[in-house]
Amino acid sequence: xxxxxxxxxxxxxxxxxxxxxxxxxxxxxxxxxxxxxxxxxxxxxxxxxxxxxxxxxxxxxxxxxxxxxxxxxxxxxxxxxxxxxxxxxxxxxxxxxxxxxxxxxxxxxxxxxxxxxxxxxxxxxxxxxxxxxxxxxxxxxxxxxxxxxxxxxxxxxxxxxxxxxxxxxxxxxxxxxxxxxxxxxxxxxxxxxxxxxxxxxxxxxxxxxxxxxxxxxxxxxxxxxxxxxxxxxxxxxxxxxxxxxxxxxxxxxxxxxxxxxxxxxxxxxxxxxxxxxxxxxxxxxxxxxxxxxxxxxxxxxx
Amino acid sequence: xxxxxxxxxxxxxxxxxxxxxxxxxxxxxxxxxxxxxxxxxxxxxxxxxxxxxxxxxxxxxxxxxxxxxxxxxxxxxxxxxxxxxxxxxxxxxxxxxxxxxxxxxxxxxxxxxxxxxxxxxxxxxxxxxxxxxxxxxxxxxxxxxxxxxxxxxxxxxxxxxxxxxxxxxxxxxxxxxxxxxxxxxxxxxxxxxxxxxxxxxxxxxxxxxxxxxxxxxxxxxxxxxxxxxxxxxxxxxxxxxxxxxxxxxxxxxxxxxxxxxxxxxxxxxxxxxxxxxxxxxxxxxxxxxxxxxxxxxxxxxxxxxxxxxxxxxxxxxxxxxxxxxxx
Ligand SMILES: Nc1ncnc2c1ncn2[C@@H]1O[C@H](COP(=O)(O)OP(=O)(O)O)[C@@H](O)[C@H]1O
Ligand SMILES: [Mg+2]
Numbered sequence: 001x002x003x004x005x006x007x008x009x010x011x012x013x014x015x016x017x018x019x020x021x022x023x024x025x026x027x028x029x030x031x032x033x034x035x036x037x038x039x040x041x042x043x044x045x046x047x048x049x050x051x052x053x054x055x056x057x058x059x060x061x062x063x064x065x066x067x068x069x070x071x072x073x074x075x076x077x078x079x080x081x082x083x084x085x086x087x088x089x090x091x092x093x094x095x096x097x098x099x100x101x102x103x104x105x106x107x108x109x110x111x112x113x114x115x116x117x118x119x120x121x122x123x124x125x126x127x128x129x130x131x132x133x134x135x136x137x138x139x140x141x142x143x144x145x146x147x148x149x150x151x152x153x154x155x156x157x158x159x160x161x162x163x164x165x166x167x168x169x170x171x172x173x174x175x176x177x178x179x180x181x182x183x184x185x186x187x188x189x190x191x192x193x194x195x196x197x198x199x200x201x202x203x204x205x206x207x208x209x210x211x212x213x214x215x216x217x218x219x220x221x222x223x224x225x226x227x228x229x230x231x232x233x234x235x236x237x238x239x240x241x242x243x244x245x246x247x248x249x250x251x252x253x254x255x256x257x258x259x260x261x262x263x264x265x266x267x268x269x270x271x272x273x274x275x276x277x278x279x280x281x282x283x284x285x286x287x288x289x290x291x292x293x294x295x296x297x298x299x300x301x302x
Numbered sequence: 303x304x305x306x307x308x309x310x311x312x313x314x315x316x317x318x319x320x321x322x323x324x325x326x327x328x329x330x331x332x333x334x335x336x337x338x339x340x341x342x343x344x345x346x347x348x349x350x351x352x353x354x355x356x357x358x359x360x361x362x363x364x365x366x367x368x369x370x371x372x373x374x375x376x377x378x379x380x381x382x383x384x385x386x387x388x389x390x391x392x393x394x395x396x397x398x399x400x401x402x403x404x405x406x407x408x409x410x411x412x413x414x415x416x417x418x419x420x421x422x423x424x425x426x427x428x429x430x431x432x433x434x435x436x437x438x439x440x441x442x443x444x445x446x447x448x449x450x451x452x453x454x455x456x457x458x459x460x461x462x463x464x465x466x467x468x469x470x471x472x473x474x475x476x477x478x479x480x481x482x483x484x485x486x487x488x489x490x491x492x493x494x495x496x497x498x499x500x501x502x503x504x505x506x507x508x509x510x511x512x513x514x515x516x517x518x519x520x521x522x523x524x525x526x527x528x529x530x531x532x533x534x535x536x537x538x539x540x541x542x543x544x545x546x547x548x549x550x551x552x553x554x555x556x557x558x559x560x561x562x563x564x565x566x567x568x569x570x571x572x573x574x575x576x577x578x579x580x581x582x583x584x585x586x587x588x589x590x591x592x593x594x595x596x597x598x599x600x601x602x603x604x605x606x607x608x609x610x611x612x613x614x615x616x617x618x619x620x621x622x623x624x625x626x627x628x629x
Contacts, residue, residue, distance in 0.1 A: 059524055077527040089521040093543045093622030102539060106529045137622070157529075 011065030027219035043214030082159035088146040124156040144175035358593035366593035374414040422575035429499030441511025462505040466563040491573035506555035514548025550617040
């Protein structure tokens with residue numbers, strides 16, 4: 001591999017000021033991401049996933065440590081690190097087209113002509129299959145469509161890294177599946193670097209090259225990192241019975257519900273995954289080498 | 303008839319499903335309310351005896367409104383006749399001697415009720431616009447900056463409840479002292495009324511704008527930061543549109559206050575307008591005066607209502623939040 005890391009988080013700590021003194025949300029977060037990699041962050045609610053993403057976005061400042069993107073330190077937000085927010089965050093008074101236009105005009109004001117901008121906006125809306133409704137306002141389209149526009153807006157900035165905070169969290173299962181497929185297609189075409197937060201184990205395994213599992217807060221950090229070596233393009237139906245896929249699933253589930261089980265929290269495993277416990281065990285026997293802990297990772301780096 | 307009725311009912315949202323229940327709700331109920339009011343007014347008026355005679359009932363008020371209109375028309379005819387005579391005279395002079403100096407004088411008749419309505423409307427709109435021009439930008443700046451907000455909030459809260467009657471003497475003195483010119487563009491009385499109105503109606507717009515601006519969702523602010531929008535673009539593209547509903551709530555309150563304040567200010571300062579009309583009639587003290595004042599009261603109410611409806615229409619037009627119920 002090349003010598004220089006694309007995106008690097010080194011020793012990131014953050015303290016939030018609270019009335020009862022500083023609250024250490026993150027402690028010593030280390031992570032290296034290669035160009036074009038799709039990385040998911042998974043962890044229990046409130047552990048600090050959004051905080052990590054916001055630090056990479058430049059919206060929060062790390063108290064200790066820092067972020068390097070292509071060798072340059074990140075200390076403010078910018079369009080090269082586009083964010084797809086959980087609740088779409090479209091401007092409600094603008095149409096889908098105008099929402100994307102706002103971003104395009106800002107990023108390409110000196111490099112694209114009017115006609116080129118129009119073409120680029122329409123191209124990005126086509127990518128997310130929203131060209132048929134591009135002149136509708138957010139309140140006239142469904143939740144899934146809004147999220148598509150949010151993704152188009154982020155893509156249209158031609159970001160080096162795309163940051164997605166539970167982008168499909170609020171959507172129904174069917175819509176989520178559609179959007180996951182769209183995202184995989186786009187990712188295959190454009191080969192963006194993506195960091196995505198999710199709380200959905202299947203989503204994480206299906207989409208990611210690596211899954212970063214975070215420990216519970218306060219002072220959360222990277223617990224384990226799982227490499228997902230499934231061939232692309234990936235198809236959810238074929239993978240449903242794939243032993244390796246189910247092994248990855250089991251690994252993430254075991255991290256979340258055994259190693260990082262929250263006191264007082266019931267182990268919630270969906271009906272689907274209960275059925276799979278059989279194949280999980282088989283998978284575990286077959287594959288046991290993929291897991292690599294954060295400690296191992298930092299040793300490699302050193 | 304039916305198509306006419308449909309058009310009339312459109313504003314009530316009744317054209318889609320025109321059923322009897324909806325019709326009753328939209329027309330019959332308010333009509334009944336008005337009729338009951340007129341009835342009570344009539345009975346009440348007959349039983350109130352003042353030094354100027356019986357309190358005017360609906361019939362007298364109707365009578366007086368016709369009189370006021372007729373007076374206005376007579377005054378207009380007089381004015382037309384005056385200009386006709388003047389033109390004729392000047393034409394004759396010029397015919398005799400093309401170099402003759404001709405005099406053109408403006409007609410100086412008595413301001414009629416309708417003229418006073420016009421004056422009041424112009425004044426209230428001017429005062430309201432002046433106030434909005436100050437209040438909206440100031441509200442945006444204060445709303446965007448927590449420190450400024452904390453700094454100015456006490457001052458705003460202090461001046462907000464001040465009655466126009468308290469401002470008026472101060473404004474009058476200040477205008478007399480500072481607004482001196484041989485050929486003033488606006489009459490002093492107009493400027494005094496305008497400033498008093500502005501001072502009193504500034505606050506709701508200022509506060510609502512500030513609150514609207516400061517309660518922009520954190521997500522939209524983050525979008526703006528990620529895009530690295532400049533301060534001005536941020537204000538124009540994000541801040542103002544998202545604060546529009548609150549700004550309009552403030553503007554509507556302000557316009558209502560402006561109208562109430564203006565009538566009081568005109569009355570107290572004897573500045574031309576509906577307030578002066580009311581005061582003059584009161585001083586006049588003829589047997590018709592109370593009826594004429596009552597006409598003014600109703601007209602003042604109608605105009606206030608109309609102004610609010612116009613603002614509501616504007617608000618609906620610019621509001622992006624179609625789920626917000628506006629009334
Ligand atoms: N701006 C903030 N001020 C204070 N505490 C915060 C702030 N943002 C997040 N936190 C705290 O940091 C922890 C992690 O939050 P977050 O990153 O939103 O979790 P997640 O996205 O994993 O659900 C939580 O305990 C939360 O209360
Ligand atoms: Mg979160």
